[in-house]
Amino acid sequence: MEHNNINLILKVWKQKNAESRGSFETFEVNDISTEMSFLEMFDVLNERLIAEGKEPIAFDHDCREGICGMCSMYINGRPHGPWHGTTTCQLHMRAFKDGDTIVVEPWRAKAFPVIKDLIVDRTAFDRIIQAGGYISVNTGVTIDGNAIPVEKENADKAFAAAACIGCGACVAACKNSSALLFVSAKVAHLALLPQGAPERKERALNMVAQMDKEGFGACTNTGACEAVCPKEISIENIARLNKEYALAGFSSDK
Amino acid sequence: MLTSPVGKKWVMALTGLFLITFLMVHVGLNACIWADDGGIMFNAAAHFMGSMVVIRIIEIGLILGFVIHIIQGLVLEFQNRRKRGVAYKMSLGSRGSKWYSRSMGLLGTILLLFLILHWVHFWIPNRSHQGWLLGEELNLYQEMKVTFQQEWVVIVYVIGCISLAWHLLHGFQSAFRTIGVSNKRYLALLNAIGTGFSIIIPLAFAMMPVSFYLGWIK
Structure with missing residues (x-):
């Protein structure tokens, strides 16, 4: 070399x-x-x-x-x-x-x-996660790995979405400074797994609401985020979030 | 829900898709000018659309579709532009995205300016002459023939159609992503259909003023 x-x-x-x-x-x-x-x-x-x-x-x-x-x-x-x-x-x-x-x-x-200098405050991402990017489980003994069956395709997609490291490159590259690739990766990751099902609706609604509150823009589907993502998170997740959001909005009790 | 960043995009997508269906009706009816019968077929079609009560009612929805799509689009453009704060000194960050996908606001604004002229030319005089306002129905074919003798009008219409093509090229497939299509094969199919649509429909529209101007139709 x-x-x-x-x-x-x-x-x-x-x-x-x-x-x-x-x-x-x-x-x-x-x-x-x-x-x-x-x-x-x-x-x-x-x-x-x-x-x-x-x-x-x-x-x-x-x-x-x-x-x-x-x-x-x-x-x-x-x-x-x-x-x-x-x-x-x-x-x-x-x-x-x-x-x-x-x-x-x-x-x-x-x-x-x-x-x-080159350091930015990214706690806005933490607050978006706090708004719904988690699952509530009772702690106790470790659950057997295969106790809950997950389809191979969904496991793969969830894993690919979970690769998001929350670096903010998507926001930095987006002409609208939108955080939708980040939010969608987190929502899609949990929506694709059975463990994410109980809080599915609130998650989509609350995380999007928090994103708006933090001052990020809306998505234009330009694809700039996907092109610069260090973890190559797919823009497919944004479509998945859009669907999650609408279903949650129409069927939510609030 | 509709006022959230995702909800606003749903509004843009649904009104956009509705306007796309309108474009198909509009281009189909206007294609009657090429019947080479001195506008008999075209005027009959225009009369049918203008006098049919069902179409009249749907037209209210169409006006709403236009108004919502335009206002929401402009609002989104201005809101999104304010999210950056300090501009980058050097920015290639949008590499990987298409220029027209980043210029929907600009393309939409050009379209709006064209539409205002278009409405002043045809829609407003036509509707105001139909039935209750100014009496006698206009001979639209004749109106087109006269209007499209002016060179600048033809140029503005062609620019409008070019903007429409780029606007649709992003808008068509983006609308389906917004309403939740995440399947790669369907997205590829929709992308192909969208590309064809974005070329054929604006091209057909652009050929109308050009055909009159060049005297291809008498």
Whole structure:
């Protein structure tokens, strides 16, 4: 495999806190290994900034193995950068060429306010989950794995929807800043399983209502969300949610 | 329920599908101008539609369909635009989506401007001359013939039809997704039907003013 080091120019959004205005700052990073991840490249830059007595760039990260969904970076006009189906930590510097200029911004949505630099507040997603993205079960001894039969097709679809890591790339890419791919993945995941059945109606209604309350937009079915989703969640789930929502609305007792 | 983000899309989808059925009726009736009989067949069809009480009643539903689709569409467009806050410096985030799917508001607005002209040309004078208002029924075929002698009118109508084509290309299949079709094979089928519909219907409409202007029909 080819080993080489590259030099890059970064234009990064810097914002002191939620109240301040923020602006782009340019940084030069040299001698970056193409085998580094995008976040490791930021580590190198931050080490240097700290050594120079400057404030490092604040960014979210946790697992660095593509499953936590924390790394909310809008890189060169795309959530999580140019590669398909990846988070920022799984984006490697071989995606870029020597001398490239890379623009890095936080997610832009009113429902995701910037806290600092590249970090946004995504607690709106937590509140949507709290509105219905769960099942109520009595705790006790572990239930036998196969006690409740689930059709293979539904299990597969539910599993694919459950892969959503709640990173917010769908909101970031959507022209309406809609969270419907996220909401639909959660609703479809539980609607496809027998365990989700008892709270099915309230779930669809309450999660959509909470999404609206948080200030996310409505869906236009453009498909931009599906194209940028690091977990390749299908837009099919949105159709599934639309059906769930209407059935719940017409038959709900409220 | 209808005022939630999902409910609003249901309203857009159902009114949109209703308007699609209207387009089929409209294009079918208007195709009578090509009968090459000096407009006898077309005027008879127009008279039938204008004088039949059932159609008159359905027309109220049609007007409501138009009004709801237009107002809800504009409201959604403005609400959705306000959700971003700070704009991106660099945005290719919509790559993977079609430009016309992101431009339904713009295409719809062009369509609305065209429709206002279209209503002023035909629908309003026609209805106001039928029966109770201004007496004598208009010779619509003659009206078309005269109206479509003007070059700018023909151009505006063709632009309207092009906007309609792009609007339908997204709207047709999107409406079915909104009402809950999630089956991939049916979506592929609906997409194919929608594409055909979006080309054939606007093309047929566009050929009407063009045919008069170029003198293909006398």
